[in-house]
Amino acid sequence: MSLSTFLTAALLGLQVNALPGRNHQAVVTRDCPDYTTYSAQKHGPYSDGPLKLPFQRPVESCRTFSSEKVEKVIDDITSRLVDKDLAQIFRNAYPNTLDTTIRWHVDDSNMTAMHRNTKRENADWSGLQTFIVTGDINAEWLRDSTNQLTNYQKLASQDKDLYNLILGAIRTQSEFVIGSPYCNAFQAPSVSGIKPENNTQVDTVHPPYSKSFVYECKYELDSLAHFLKLGREFHENTGSTEHLTERWFKALQTVLDSIDAQSKPTFNSKSQYVKNVYTFQRQTTIAAPALSEAPSVPAMMPPFYLTLSPPNAMMSVELQKTATVLKAAGGHDDLADELQERGNKLAEAVRKHGIVNHPVYGDVYAFEVDGYGGRILMDDANVPSLLSLPYLGFLDETDQVYQNTRKMITSKDGNPYFLEGSDFHGIGGPHIGLTNAWPMSLLIQAQTSENATEIKECIDLVRDSSLLGLIHESINVNNVTAYTRPWFSWANSVFAQTILKVAAEKPEILFGDDAEPYTVQ
Helix, strand or coil: CCCEEECCHHHHCCCCCCCCCCCCEEECCCCCCCHHHHHCCCCCCCCCCCCCCCCCCCCHHHCCCCCHHHHHHHHHHHHHCCCHHHHHHHHHHCCHHHHHCEEEEECCCCCCHHHHCCEECCEECCCCEEEECCECCCCEEHHHHHHHHHHHHCCCCCCHHHHHHHHHHHHHHHHHHHHCCCCCEECCCHHHCCCCCCCCCEEEEECCCCCCCEEECCCCHHHHHHHHHHHHHHHHHHCCCCCCCHHHHHHHHHHHHHHHHHCCCCECCCCCECCCCCEEEEECCCCCHHHCCCCCCCCCCCCCCCEEHHHHHHHHHHHHHHHHHHHHHCCCHHHHHHHHHHHHHHHHHHHHHHEEEECCCEEEECCEECCCCCEECCCCCCCCCCCCHHHHCCCCCCCHHHHHHHHHHCCCCCCCCEEECCCCEEECECCCECCEECHHHHHHHHHCCCCHHHHHHHHHHHHHCCCCCCCCCEEECCEEEEEECCCEHHHHHHHHHHHHHHHHHCHHHHHCCCCCCCCCC
């Protein structure tokens, strides 16, 4: 019987006991290198293309999860791709989440009596569980982990191990949401035996949280939307409602309660300031870490001064789509109707308050608005973004306001974070600064375009800036060898998703003239 992938101390720097498993899990030896270091170096065999890109997958015994279905997709796509450098990046990127980030997974084969009935930190860790790290930071982001699994959702109906992996991820996210709904990134559950990651940021947050449970507690509406998306995609691709457990419904109610709490006005009917249930302060050497280089943006903002359009747009979509899931499951019509109504109202609010008139581009979506007529016109590379509105399912890419917005945010005069240099261009953001653009923005640009030339140019730019055979967080626009994060699994997932979308819809771009579409089966 073959053994599979469960990260051990050598690969991840942790004292973790590997658990016996089926053919998708293996015991990793202490010879496995730390992947942050491994990914920053080039390894053979190299691609046959002009860039001679390296092969960056860990050896099989060091991979954290494996699936024959995933390997088949890799073979199908790479054998068809004309561009062998592009094929090498896909070969590295598509399985990157499975290869490197499944830090803890408990399924039927390795579930001990302790795991079957384990309640710690006021959480229920019994049954299927999956903890997925973002990459070079040993913590799980709700946003990242959902997107890291998106590419495998289509295979879950055929591969029971992938099915259980994703179902376990939903259950783990449910506990995170129940435990700390205002937090965005989490530690491995204590029952896993994995030591918590140290976060050197000094934050003061209310409600308080345990550092053994939470890695970072910045409230992000889209983190909660991504929790809904993970379960929704699971249902859409498998038809299963197995994830709709009592704990999932409790997490859903926690999401709704959090939305309601954050929807309360800053001032009451007597114009008196009312302190919100959630507050966040960070000790830092600059006035506002997230806005340190944002042009024309004040360093200090009044409480809840700004409302971001993209996360609200995403939440409106996920509420409505989750309503559809509940309808399909049956027995939850009242709750489904509530979610549908909430989603509809939120979408209407985004259109009513988020659309503003630009003197050059006409009606566009603002990135942020306040309650006093103020707005910020820009975009950020992170998803959700204005560029990603069709990707999120909020509108069709042919929507005229979106097209106006797209022209604005992909131009230097319309978006202060559209960055151009001698080697690279794309949308960046305040997170990194004014020298680095994110490959993710170009991949989303490709996924939201119908123009074959634009799609190819975006993919080629990403290819030419991925000299380590992996997709980075950001690239210096004047030097593609200068990047942030060698191991950033979400970006690799978006790359693979882009290639699969183009392969299905415009195969000639990737496979040559008269090529047949390829869809994951």
